[in-house]
Amino acid sequence: MSDSTKSMARSSAVMATGTIVSRITGIGRDITAAAALGFYLVSDAYSLGNSLPNIVYILIIGGALNAVFIPQLVRHMKDDHDGGRAYSDRLLTLVGVTLLTFSVIAVLCAPLLVSLYTPADYPQNEFDLAVAFARLCLPQIFFYGVYTMLSQVLNARGHFGLPMFAPIANNVIAITTFLLFIFVSGTTAASDGMLTQQQILILGIGTTLGVIAQSVILIPVLIRHGHTYKPRFDWRGAGLGKAGSLAMWTIALVLVNQATNIVVTRLAAQANVNAAAEGATAAGLTTYQKAHLVFMLPHSVITISIITAMLPSLSRLAHAGRFHDVGREVSSTMRIIVAVIAPIAAVLFVLGADMAVLLFGYGAATPEQASIMGQIVSVFMIGLVPFTLFYVILRGFYALEDTKTPFFITVGFSLAWMVMAIPLFTVVKGGGQQVASLALTYGLSYWIGMAIAWWFLARRLGGMRSGATAWALIRIFTAALLALAAMIVARWLLGSQGYNPGLTSRGNVLIDVAVLAPIGMVVYVISAYFLRVHELHAAISLVRKKVLRKA
Numbered sequence: 001m002s003d004s005t006k007s008m009a010r011s012s013a014v015m016a017t018g019t020i021v022s023r024i025t026g027i028g029r030d031i032t033a034a035a036a037l038g039f040y041l042v043s044d045a046y047s048l049g050n051s052l053p054n055i056v057y058i059l060i061i062g063g064a065l066n067a068v069f070i071p072q073l074v075r076h077m078k079d080d081h082d083g084g085r086a087y088s089d090r091l092l093t094l095v096g097v098t099l100l101t102f103s104v105i106a107v108l109c110a111p112l113l114v115s116l117y118t119p120a121d122y123p124q125n126e127f128d129l130a131v132a133f134a135r136l137c138l139p140q141i142f143f144y145g146v147y148t149m150l151s152q153v154l155n156a157r158g159h160f161g162l163p164m165f166a167p168i169a170n171n172v173i174a175i176t177t178f179l180l181f182i183f184v185s186g187t188t189a190a191s192d193g194m195l196t197q198q199q200i201l202i203l204g205i206g207t208t209l210g211v212i213a214q215s216v217i218l219i220p221v222l223i224r225h226g227h228t229y230k231p232r233f234d235w236r237g238a239g240l241g242k243a244g245s246l247a248m249w250t251i252a253l254v255l256v257n258q259a260t261n262i263v264v265t266r267l268a269a270q271a272n273v274n275a276a277a278e279g280a281t282a283a284g285l286t287t288y289q290k291a292h293l294v295f296m297l298p299h300s301v302i303t304i305s306i307i308t309a310m311l312p313s314l315s316r317l318a319h320a321g322r323f324h325d326v327g328r329e330v331s332s333t334m335r336i337i338v339a340v341i342a343p344i345a346a347v348l349f350v351l352g353a354d355m356a357v358l359l360f361g362y363g364a365a366t367p368e369q370a371s372i373m374g375q376i377v378s379v380f381m382i383g384l385v386p387f388t389l390f391y392v393i394l395r396g397f398y399a400l401e402d403t404k405t406p407f408f409i410t411v412g413f414s415l416a417w418m419v420m421a422i423p424l425f426t427v428v429k430g431g432g433q434q435v436a437s438l439a440l441t442y443g444l445s446y447w448i449g450m451a452i453a454w455w456f457l458a459r460r461l462g463g464m465r466s467g468a469t470a471w472a473l474i475r476i477f478t479a480a481l482l483a484l485a486a487m488i489v490a491r492w493l494l495g496s497q498g499y500n501p502g503l504t505s506r507g508n509v510l511i512d513v514a515v516l517a518p519i520g521m522v523v524y525v526i527s528a529y530f531l532r533v534h535e536l537h538a539a540i541s542l543v544r545k546k547v548l549r550k551a
Helices: 003-037 041-079 085-108 110-116 124-137 138-154 160-185 197-216 217-225 240-278 285-319 325-358 367-399 404-427 430-461 466-496 506-530 533-550
Strands: none
Touching: 003 041, 003 160, 003 325, 041 085, 041 110, 041 138, 041 160, 041 197, 041 240, 085 110, 085 138, 110 124, 110 325, 124 197, 124 285, 138 160, 138 197, 138 217, 160 197, 197 217, 240 285, 240 404, 285 325, 285 367, 285 430, 325 367, 325 430, 325 466, 325 506, 325 533, 367 404, 367 533, 404 430, 466 506, 466 533
């Protein structure tokens, strides 16, 4: 293992520990949210209102911060006489002023934003409710920016772990908020379809307080590491222009993503309206979002932890013109990550519905609603591996300060998704089937986008060891498919013995999870050993030597 890979492993271990704790509390947040609001139209209104701050933030500047400014921070830390301190302060000031301005504008334009993301026949009561939640939540835009910028400054200075722990505070406050809502309102408010002003304020203010806590908690951390922020408005001629020009393509990319997101959000909201009209089990925007969050869980714990630690190193290699080494690092990272991601995808593909019933089928959420959500998780797993590879490959482009190519690749991906998603959505039944159609076409589109992105990056770098990487991925996929087959056979055998999983008995569902998940993982490890998946050994060594030691 190279020195840069060892350094990446050490940083990733700390980050993974914080991310795991954060994701555990995040699951607790989702469980309490489902118990408080279920998957009804009222829940969709809250989900939309609470999603808008993140959507607007990413649309304005969030994507550019993640993709462009870390490489620029690394460069200025290396080249500037003050270690990039003045550049960081100017960037923090510029981003803060921009986001504060847009936060105020967004609150004033809340009805327009909600109308953009809801179908024409969206019920008026739920529309008004979504607007009320949006007005309470949209100030989060500014604090999302504060958290991201402070995290990026810490990351660029080699402090990766602490920003991963900050979301824990957000999750704890959110859990408290949902528990307070249940205490005040019980678990029938969402199914009744009406919320009082007090209930709206509890949810909206509590959610926003969590985001505020997540951001301000990093301020003393930054001070402790020797960076005292001083507002600077001397932006002209300070090197921000290059970052801005690079960011333009990233902003264009975000615009494409958000145009796609508008379509998907409207369709998911429409699915629940259709389900209500057909008398089917509620499933819509909240179902899609929570299933997507579960889909993102392994990606967040594994992929982001490694990539965030890898990106500064990639930027330094690219800055030095060592493109061959960039390709080697990207290729190695792809194989190691997929060796861990693939078996998780297999387990969740088989056990998605079971796990969802165990975790989300309480309070306002019925087991039937939770089961549908879990089925959507299983469908999402079709796209987990290509999504992960796509994410890694794009970071290779960003390290090269190439934001133009990812834009055109994303346009192709988005068009492919919409071409498949919209026709399929119109021919299936409302509710769960329509949400599943969105998840299926999402995964298929990432297979297309990943292949295109891989080809372009390999050409740009003059090679990425694509043959060796593809052969390693084939062996990993084979091991994962064997694990999936073993779980399916084991489920059939359990069913023949009277342990067929069903919504009427959580005990049977628990047996499925307790038996099938270990079988799948054991079969995968054994298969990987015989197929000589060396990347799995590297990943296990990383966990044993780094994560467990630091946990």
